[in-house]
Amino acid sequence: MGVIGSSIKRREDPALITGRGRYTDDLSLPGMLHAVIVRSPHAHARIVSIDAAAARAAEGVVAVYDGRDLVPGGEIKGVPTGWLLPDLKVPVHPLLAVDRVRYVGDGVAVVVAESRYAARDAADLVEVEYEPLPAVVDPAKATADGAPRIHDEAPENVAFDWQLGDREKTDAAFAAATKVARLKLRNNRLIPHAVEPRACLADYDPTSGELTLRMTSQNPHVHRLLMHLASMGLPEHKMRIIAPEVGGGFGSKIHHYPDEAITAWCAINLKRPVKWTATRSEANLTDAHGRDHATTAELALDDGGRILGLRVETYAAMGAYLSTFAASVPTYLYGTLLSGQYDIPAIHVHVYGVFTNTTPVDAYRGAGRPEATFVVERLMDAAAEVCGLDPAAIRRRNFVPPEKFPYPTQVALEYDSGNYEPALDKALELAGYDALREAQKAARDDPKKPLIGIGLSSYIEACGLAPSQVVGALGAQAGLWESAKIRVQPSGSVTVYTGSSAHGQGHHTTFAQIVADKLGIDPEQVEVVHGDTEKVQFGMGTYGSRSAAVGGSAIATATDKVVAKARKIAAHLLEAAEEDVVFDPAADGGPAFHVRGVPDKRQGWGDVVLQAYLAHNYPDDLEPGLEETSFYNPSNFVYPFGTHVAVVEIDRETGEVRLARYVAVDDCGNQINPMIVAGQVHGGIAQGVGQALWEQAVYDDSGQLVTGTLLDYAVPRAHNLPSFETDHTVTPCPHNPLGVKGIGEAGTIASPAAVVNAVVDALKPYGVNHLDMPITPEKVWRAIHLKGAL
Amino acid sequence: MFPARFDYHRATTVDDALRLLGEHPGAKLLAGGHSLIPMMKLRLAMPEVLIDVGRVSELKGIEREEGKIYVGALTTHAELAASEVLAAHCPILAEAASKIADPAVRNKGTIGGNVAHADPASDLPAVLVATGAVIHLKGRRQRQVKAADFFTGLLATDLGEDEILTRIEIPDLHGRSGHAGSAYLKYEHPASGYAICGAAAVVKKNADGTCAAASLALNGVSATPFDAARVCRELIGAPLDDAVIRQAVNDHLHVGDPLSDVYASGLYRAELAKVYGRRALRLARDRAR
Numbered sequence A: 001m002g003v004i005g006s007s008i009k010r011r012e013d014p015a016l017i018t019g020r021g022r023y024t025d026d027l028s029l030p031g032m033l034h035a036v037i038v039r040s041p042h043a044h045a046r047i048v049s050i051d052a053a054a055a056r057a058a059e060g061v062v063a064v065y066d067g068r069d070l071v072p073g074g075e076i077k078g079v080p081t082g083w084l085l086p087d088l089k090v091p092v093h094p095l096l097a098v099d100r101v102r103y104v105g106d107g108v109a110v111v112v113a114e115s116r117y118a119a120r121d122a123a124d125l126v127e128v129e130y131e132p133l134p135a136v137v138d139p140a141k142a143t144a145d146g147a148p149r150i151h152d153e154a155p156e157n158v159a160f161d162w163q164l165g166d167r168e169k170t171d172a173a174f175a176a177a178t179k180v181a182r183l184k185l186r187n188n189r190l191i192p193h194a195v196e197p198r199a200c201l202a203d204y205d206p207t208s209g210e211l212t213l214r215m216t217s218q219n220p221h222v223h224r225l226l227m228h229l230a231s232m233g234l235p236e237h238k239m240r241i242i243a244p245e246v247g248g249g250f251g252s253k254i255h256h257y258p259d260e261a262i263t264a265w266c267a268i269n270l271k272r273p274v275k276w277t278a279t280r281s282e283a284n285l286t287d288a289h290g291r292d293h294a295t296t297a298e299l300a301l302d303d304g305g306r307i308l309g310l311r312v313e314t315y316a317a318m319g320a321y322l323s324t325f326a327a328s329v330p331t332y333l334y335g336t337l338l339s340g341q342y343d344i345p346a347i348h349v350h351v352y353g354v355f356t357n358t359t360p361v362d363a364y365r366g367a368g369r370p371e372a373t374f375v376v377e378r379l380m381d382a383a384a385e386v387c388g389l390d391p392a393a394i395r396r397r398n399f400v401p402p403e404k405f406p407y408p409t410q411v412a413l414e415y416d417s418g419n420y421e422p423a424l425d426k427a428l429e430l431a432g433y434d435a436l437r438e439a440q441k442a443a444r445d446d447p448k449k450p451l452i453g454i455g456l457s458s459y460i461e462a463c464g465l466a467p468s469q470v471v472g473a474l475g476a477q478a479g480l481w482e483s484a485k486i487r488v489q490p491s492g493s494v495t496v497y498t499g500s501s502a503h504g505q506g507h508h509t510t511f512a513q514i515v516a517d518k519l520g521i522d523p524e525q526v527e528v529v530h531g532d533t534e535k536v537q538f539g540m541g542t543y544g545s546r547s548a549a550v551g552g553s554a555i556a557t558a559t560d561k562v563v564a565k566a567r568k569i570a571a572h573l574l575e576a577a578e579e580d581v582v583f584d585p586a587a588d589g590g591p592a593f594h595v596r597g598v599p600d601k602r603q604g605w606g607d608v609v610l611q612a613y614l615a616h617n618y619p620d621d622l623e624p625g626l627e628e629t630s631f632y633n634p635s636n637f638v639y640p641f642g643t644h645v646a647v648v649e650i651d652r653e654t655g656e657v658r659l660a661r662y663v664a665v666d667d668c669g670n671q672i673n674p675m676i677v678a679g680q681v682h683g684g685i686a687q688g689v690g691q692a693l694w695e696q697a698v699y700d701d702s703g704q705l706v707t708g709t710l711l712d713y714a715v716p717r718a719h720n721l722p723s724f725e726t727d728h729t730v731t732p733c734p735h736n737p738l739g740v741k742g743i744g745e746a747g748t749i750a751s752p753a754a755v756v757n758a759v760v761d762a763l764k765p766y767g768v769n770h771l772d773m774p775i776t777p778e779k780v781w782r783a784i785h786l787k788g789a790l
Numbered sequence B: 001m002f003p004a005r006f007d008y009h010r011a012t013t014v015d016d017a018l019r020l021l022g023e024h025p026g027a028k029l030l031a032g033g034h035s036l037i038p039m040m041k042l043r044l045a046m047p048e049v050l051i052d053v054g055r056v057s058e059l060k061g062i063e064r065e066e067g068k069i070y071v072g073a074l075t076t077h078a079e080l081a082a083s084e085v086l087a088a089h090c091p092i093l094a095e096a097a098s099k100i101a102d103p104a105v106r107n108k109g110t111i112g113g114n115v116a117h118a119d120p121a122s123d124l125p126a127v128l129v130a131t132g133a134v135i136h137l138k139g140r141r142q143r144q145v146k147a148a149d150f151f152t153g154l155l156a157t158d159l160g161e162d163e164i165l166t167r168i169e170i171p172d173l174h175g176r177s178g179h180a181g182s183a184y185l186k187y188e189h190p191a192s193g194y195a196i197c198g199a200a201a202v203v204k205k206n207a208d209g210t211c212a213a214a215s216l217a218l219n220g221v222s223a224t225p226f227d228a229a230r231v232c233r234e235l236i237g238a239p240l241d242d243a244v245i246r247q248a249v250n251d252h253l254h255v256g257d258p259l260s261d262v263y264a265s266g267l268y269r270a271e272l273a274k275v276y277g278r279r280a281l282r283l284a285r286d287r288a289r
């Protein structure tokens, strides 16, 4: 086995686990000031007045600014949204609220002081007089008559009204159906909870006019571009964005928030470095949330359980403003996934993006695809029930068969490859499905035993964001290619510059493996550089399970270019024709070029590299140096898939749910580092189980976030989870050079449906056909003991 | 998470702490800091003065004397959980302490702070009620209050502003007349780890297996530990089979004014109290010898 495919330990970990990681908040600069943002305690209110006199007079305070100091217009255009849909209503999102606040946490003023304590104390002294307005927090209610209007630009609170698929064909399918499964689903709102809260440190040099912004970013170049285009207006070559060590993101650090622009603005205005770091509570209030859908979904079937059509209507909360990629998540990352693993002849989906007086909603691990998978996989279980089929059988019956690939769905995608049944079989075998069903039966009849439930989720994911042509046609304002530069140093070691900025994924390890494997060198000889707009060529960043598939492909392609160039040099050194020279990375005695058929006539890799720089007798058409760049633009998404099986045990008396087992069979194509793949799968499953059983951002009717701290908002913990049983099948991606598919989000996409299906399965004897997430023990208890009184 | 400004004093003895309390009205004692500091960071508490009793050695330790166990207020949850004296003579206190949060919290948090803070979702208060513990307080004078009387409301106790909780006295559960059985069962909130419902039961059996004495108290379901004395009166003299326990609990365990929040309603908590109460009694019975 080569370096690709081996589970070498993560090279980034020693620093991180010994406390030597340097995160944004660890950094300080001479003369640095601290910013604290004063935030609205009201979900919806008119700002009557702001009196900052007392705050300004407080010890250590340098400045206090409010929205009128930072009004959009001129250079500052507010915070932009980056994905347009036809007729999208894009209300102005000012850096600080000017006359109205629209969610609890909306910024109204910023206090800058010599210390963080002084800034925090003075923030309490900023007197803001509010005139509260009625608020609406539920996307299903925001469009009702009489609902408070959040933006004048969107009178009905509708940001967009979007459809995909063929309505007539779908209606006809329902007319022809003999069986219909129907569900009303709430996809609960989640708070991302990256371990490191968002932070930024802005440093402005008034003589050069250069702004250096260190910040928690998953995509520094994209941040720089958005800040150039809208919030700051500074030219890009005068802005440097550095993402130091970043402690997780789950999507929440993709987006451009007002906070970094406010901080940068303060640094420019005060000509001193300014740092802002969110507190945990502040992060919970202001990090873009995830999910929050209200959906009605119906599946039309024939008597044999074959799917004829799917109809979906969704109200998706946007929150109070359109965050960076908000509009893409419940549309092109959701509607397009509704065919699941199934051959569905007619699909129609209608999505309303709705403003609510809540924290903005945007991409969160899985982004749209967990929501779609939840709809499809819950419906499959409901359909199994309606048709009297086993949940495994109805899935098997409707899978897209292997011979149908490439398979064009009814919702705009073309699945390039897939082989769904072997993954299902493997998962069922691992789980011991038949024995589980037996045990379930036995437990049902014995009141002393907990109820057992078994849930399947056969998911598909479109990731590796994103084929630029495809997404461009779908409304993205940017292609989502990725860049890589490979610099071979004269001594043969390699520096890789990647536009895919890591924040926990293991880039330093896997990306080094790709290069080391291709060149036949030790991964220790390869350094990976990312996360700095001045060091690295433009790149798109890390999200949407794109790093291996797109970033890794760019690295592979650039490495190939390096080999091609080195081959020219080797040909020169070997005095052979270029086409006669071959590179053997696994040659005895180390990687080497040799003349085809004459292994003895060789030049070692190191010699060739050195000669690339000592060049003194080159032919005219050969340039010195060994450094190549690739901008890799994928031709399609990649489509990982798999089947997960959850087994739950339910305490009949209390409704407590114990996740007893969790089996996952995933297909992410070729695996670069199986240990890192497993890590991604484990983390993803945990997060999805969290959504199913524990997590929920709860707003009360007045718009207060009731579960705003970790005392109330339950993230999954190791002791609540069983040891996961994982395995895989391998169906390589046919269109990228590594044959890899993304695996960062798969667990989060598959697991909510698996767990909910398991709970509903356990509760069948009580006539339960659905419970909304998170499935708290009380909901289960009510379903068992107070039938119908949910 | 930045607390408001405060002054800090470190007390060396109980009397020193009392003197400082007298000098700084409104001051707060600081023990393990694992209830007080989080509140200060959220600015839900803004004491101007903290008096740290964390190094007052006379407040530490667990001792047994003449059929009584004395636990110093500063004893940490980890020390309770690992105590051999408690394992032998009051295992329920160790059991409950071991179910508090995680090692970091157990290494810092103290029994005195836990009881003085009187969070209804804490684990120790019901245990003290069920075991018939007595709280020792020292102010201008010393006084002793039964645990059952100490907790007066949500985050409220009988502790005076100028008093210190010095130690807790617990009767030895394993006297000459046989081993009482005891059990603490907990249903924890998935986020905070605090008790949505915690049931502490102590059961003594007669030679014929009937109930000689029983007590049951619950955390998390009401503003103060819920003392299910009526259930226990019902059990005395009765054979302790499952059906009897179920009947007694169903008939007599009624939480009148249950706590309620977005996670668990009052209706549900009242039901949990019954289920957990029943289970704790059964387990205590099984452990009695």
Ligand SMILES: Cc1cc2nc3c(=O)[nH]c(=O)nc-3n(C[C@H](O)[C@H](O)[C@H](O)COP(=O)(O)OP(=O)(O)OC[C@H]3O[C@@H](n4cnc5c(N)ncnc54)[C@H](O)[C@@H]3O)c2cc1C
Pocket: B028, B029, B030, B031, B032, B033, B034, B035, B036, B037, B038, B053, B073, B074, B077, B099, B100, B101, B102, B105, B108, B109, B110, B111, B112, B113, B114, B115, B116, B117, B121, B122, B123, B124, B159, B163, B164, B165, B166, B192, B193, B194, B195
């Ligand atoms: C993450 C987390 C999870 C937790 N989970 C649980 C749980 O599951 N179950 C549980 O029971 N607890 C839990 N706790 C609380 C923990 O047990 C605390 O340690 C305890 O409640 C308070 O003890 P302390 O020593 O930390 O007190 P401190 O925080 O120092 O003080 C708390 C209060 O008691 C007063 N006080 C302290 N000592 C004395 C004294 N000797 N005399 C008079 N007044 C005094 C203080 O003035 C203050 O008002 C948790 C805490 C945290 C941070």
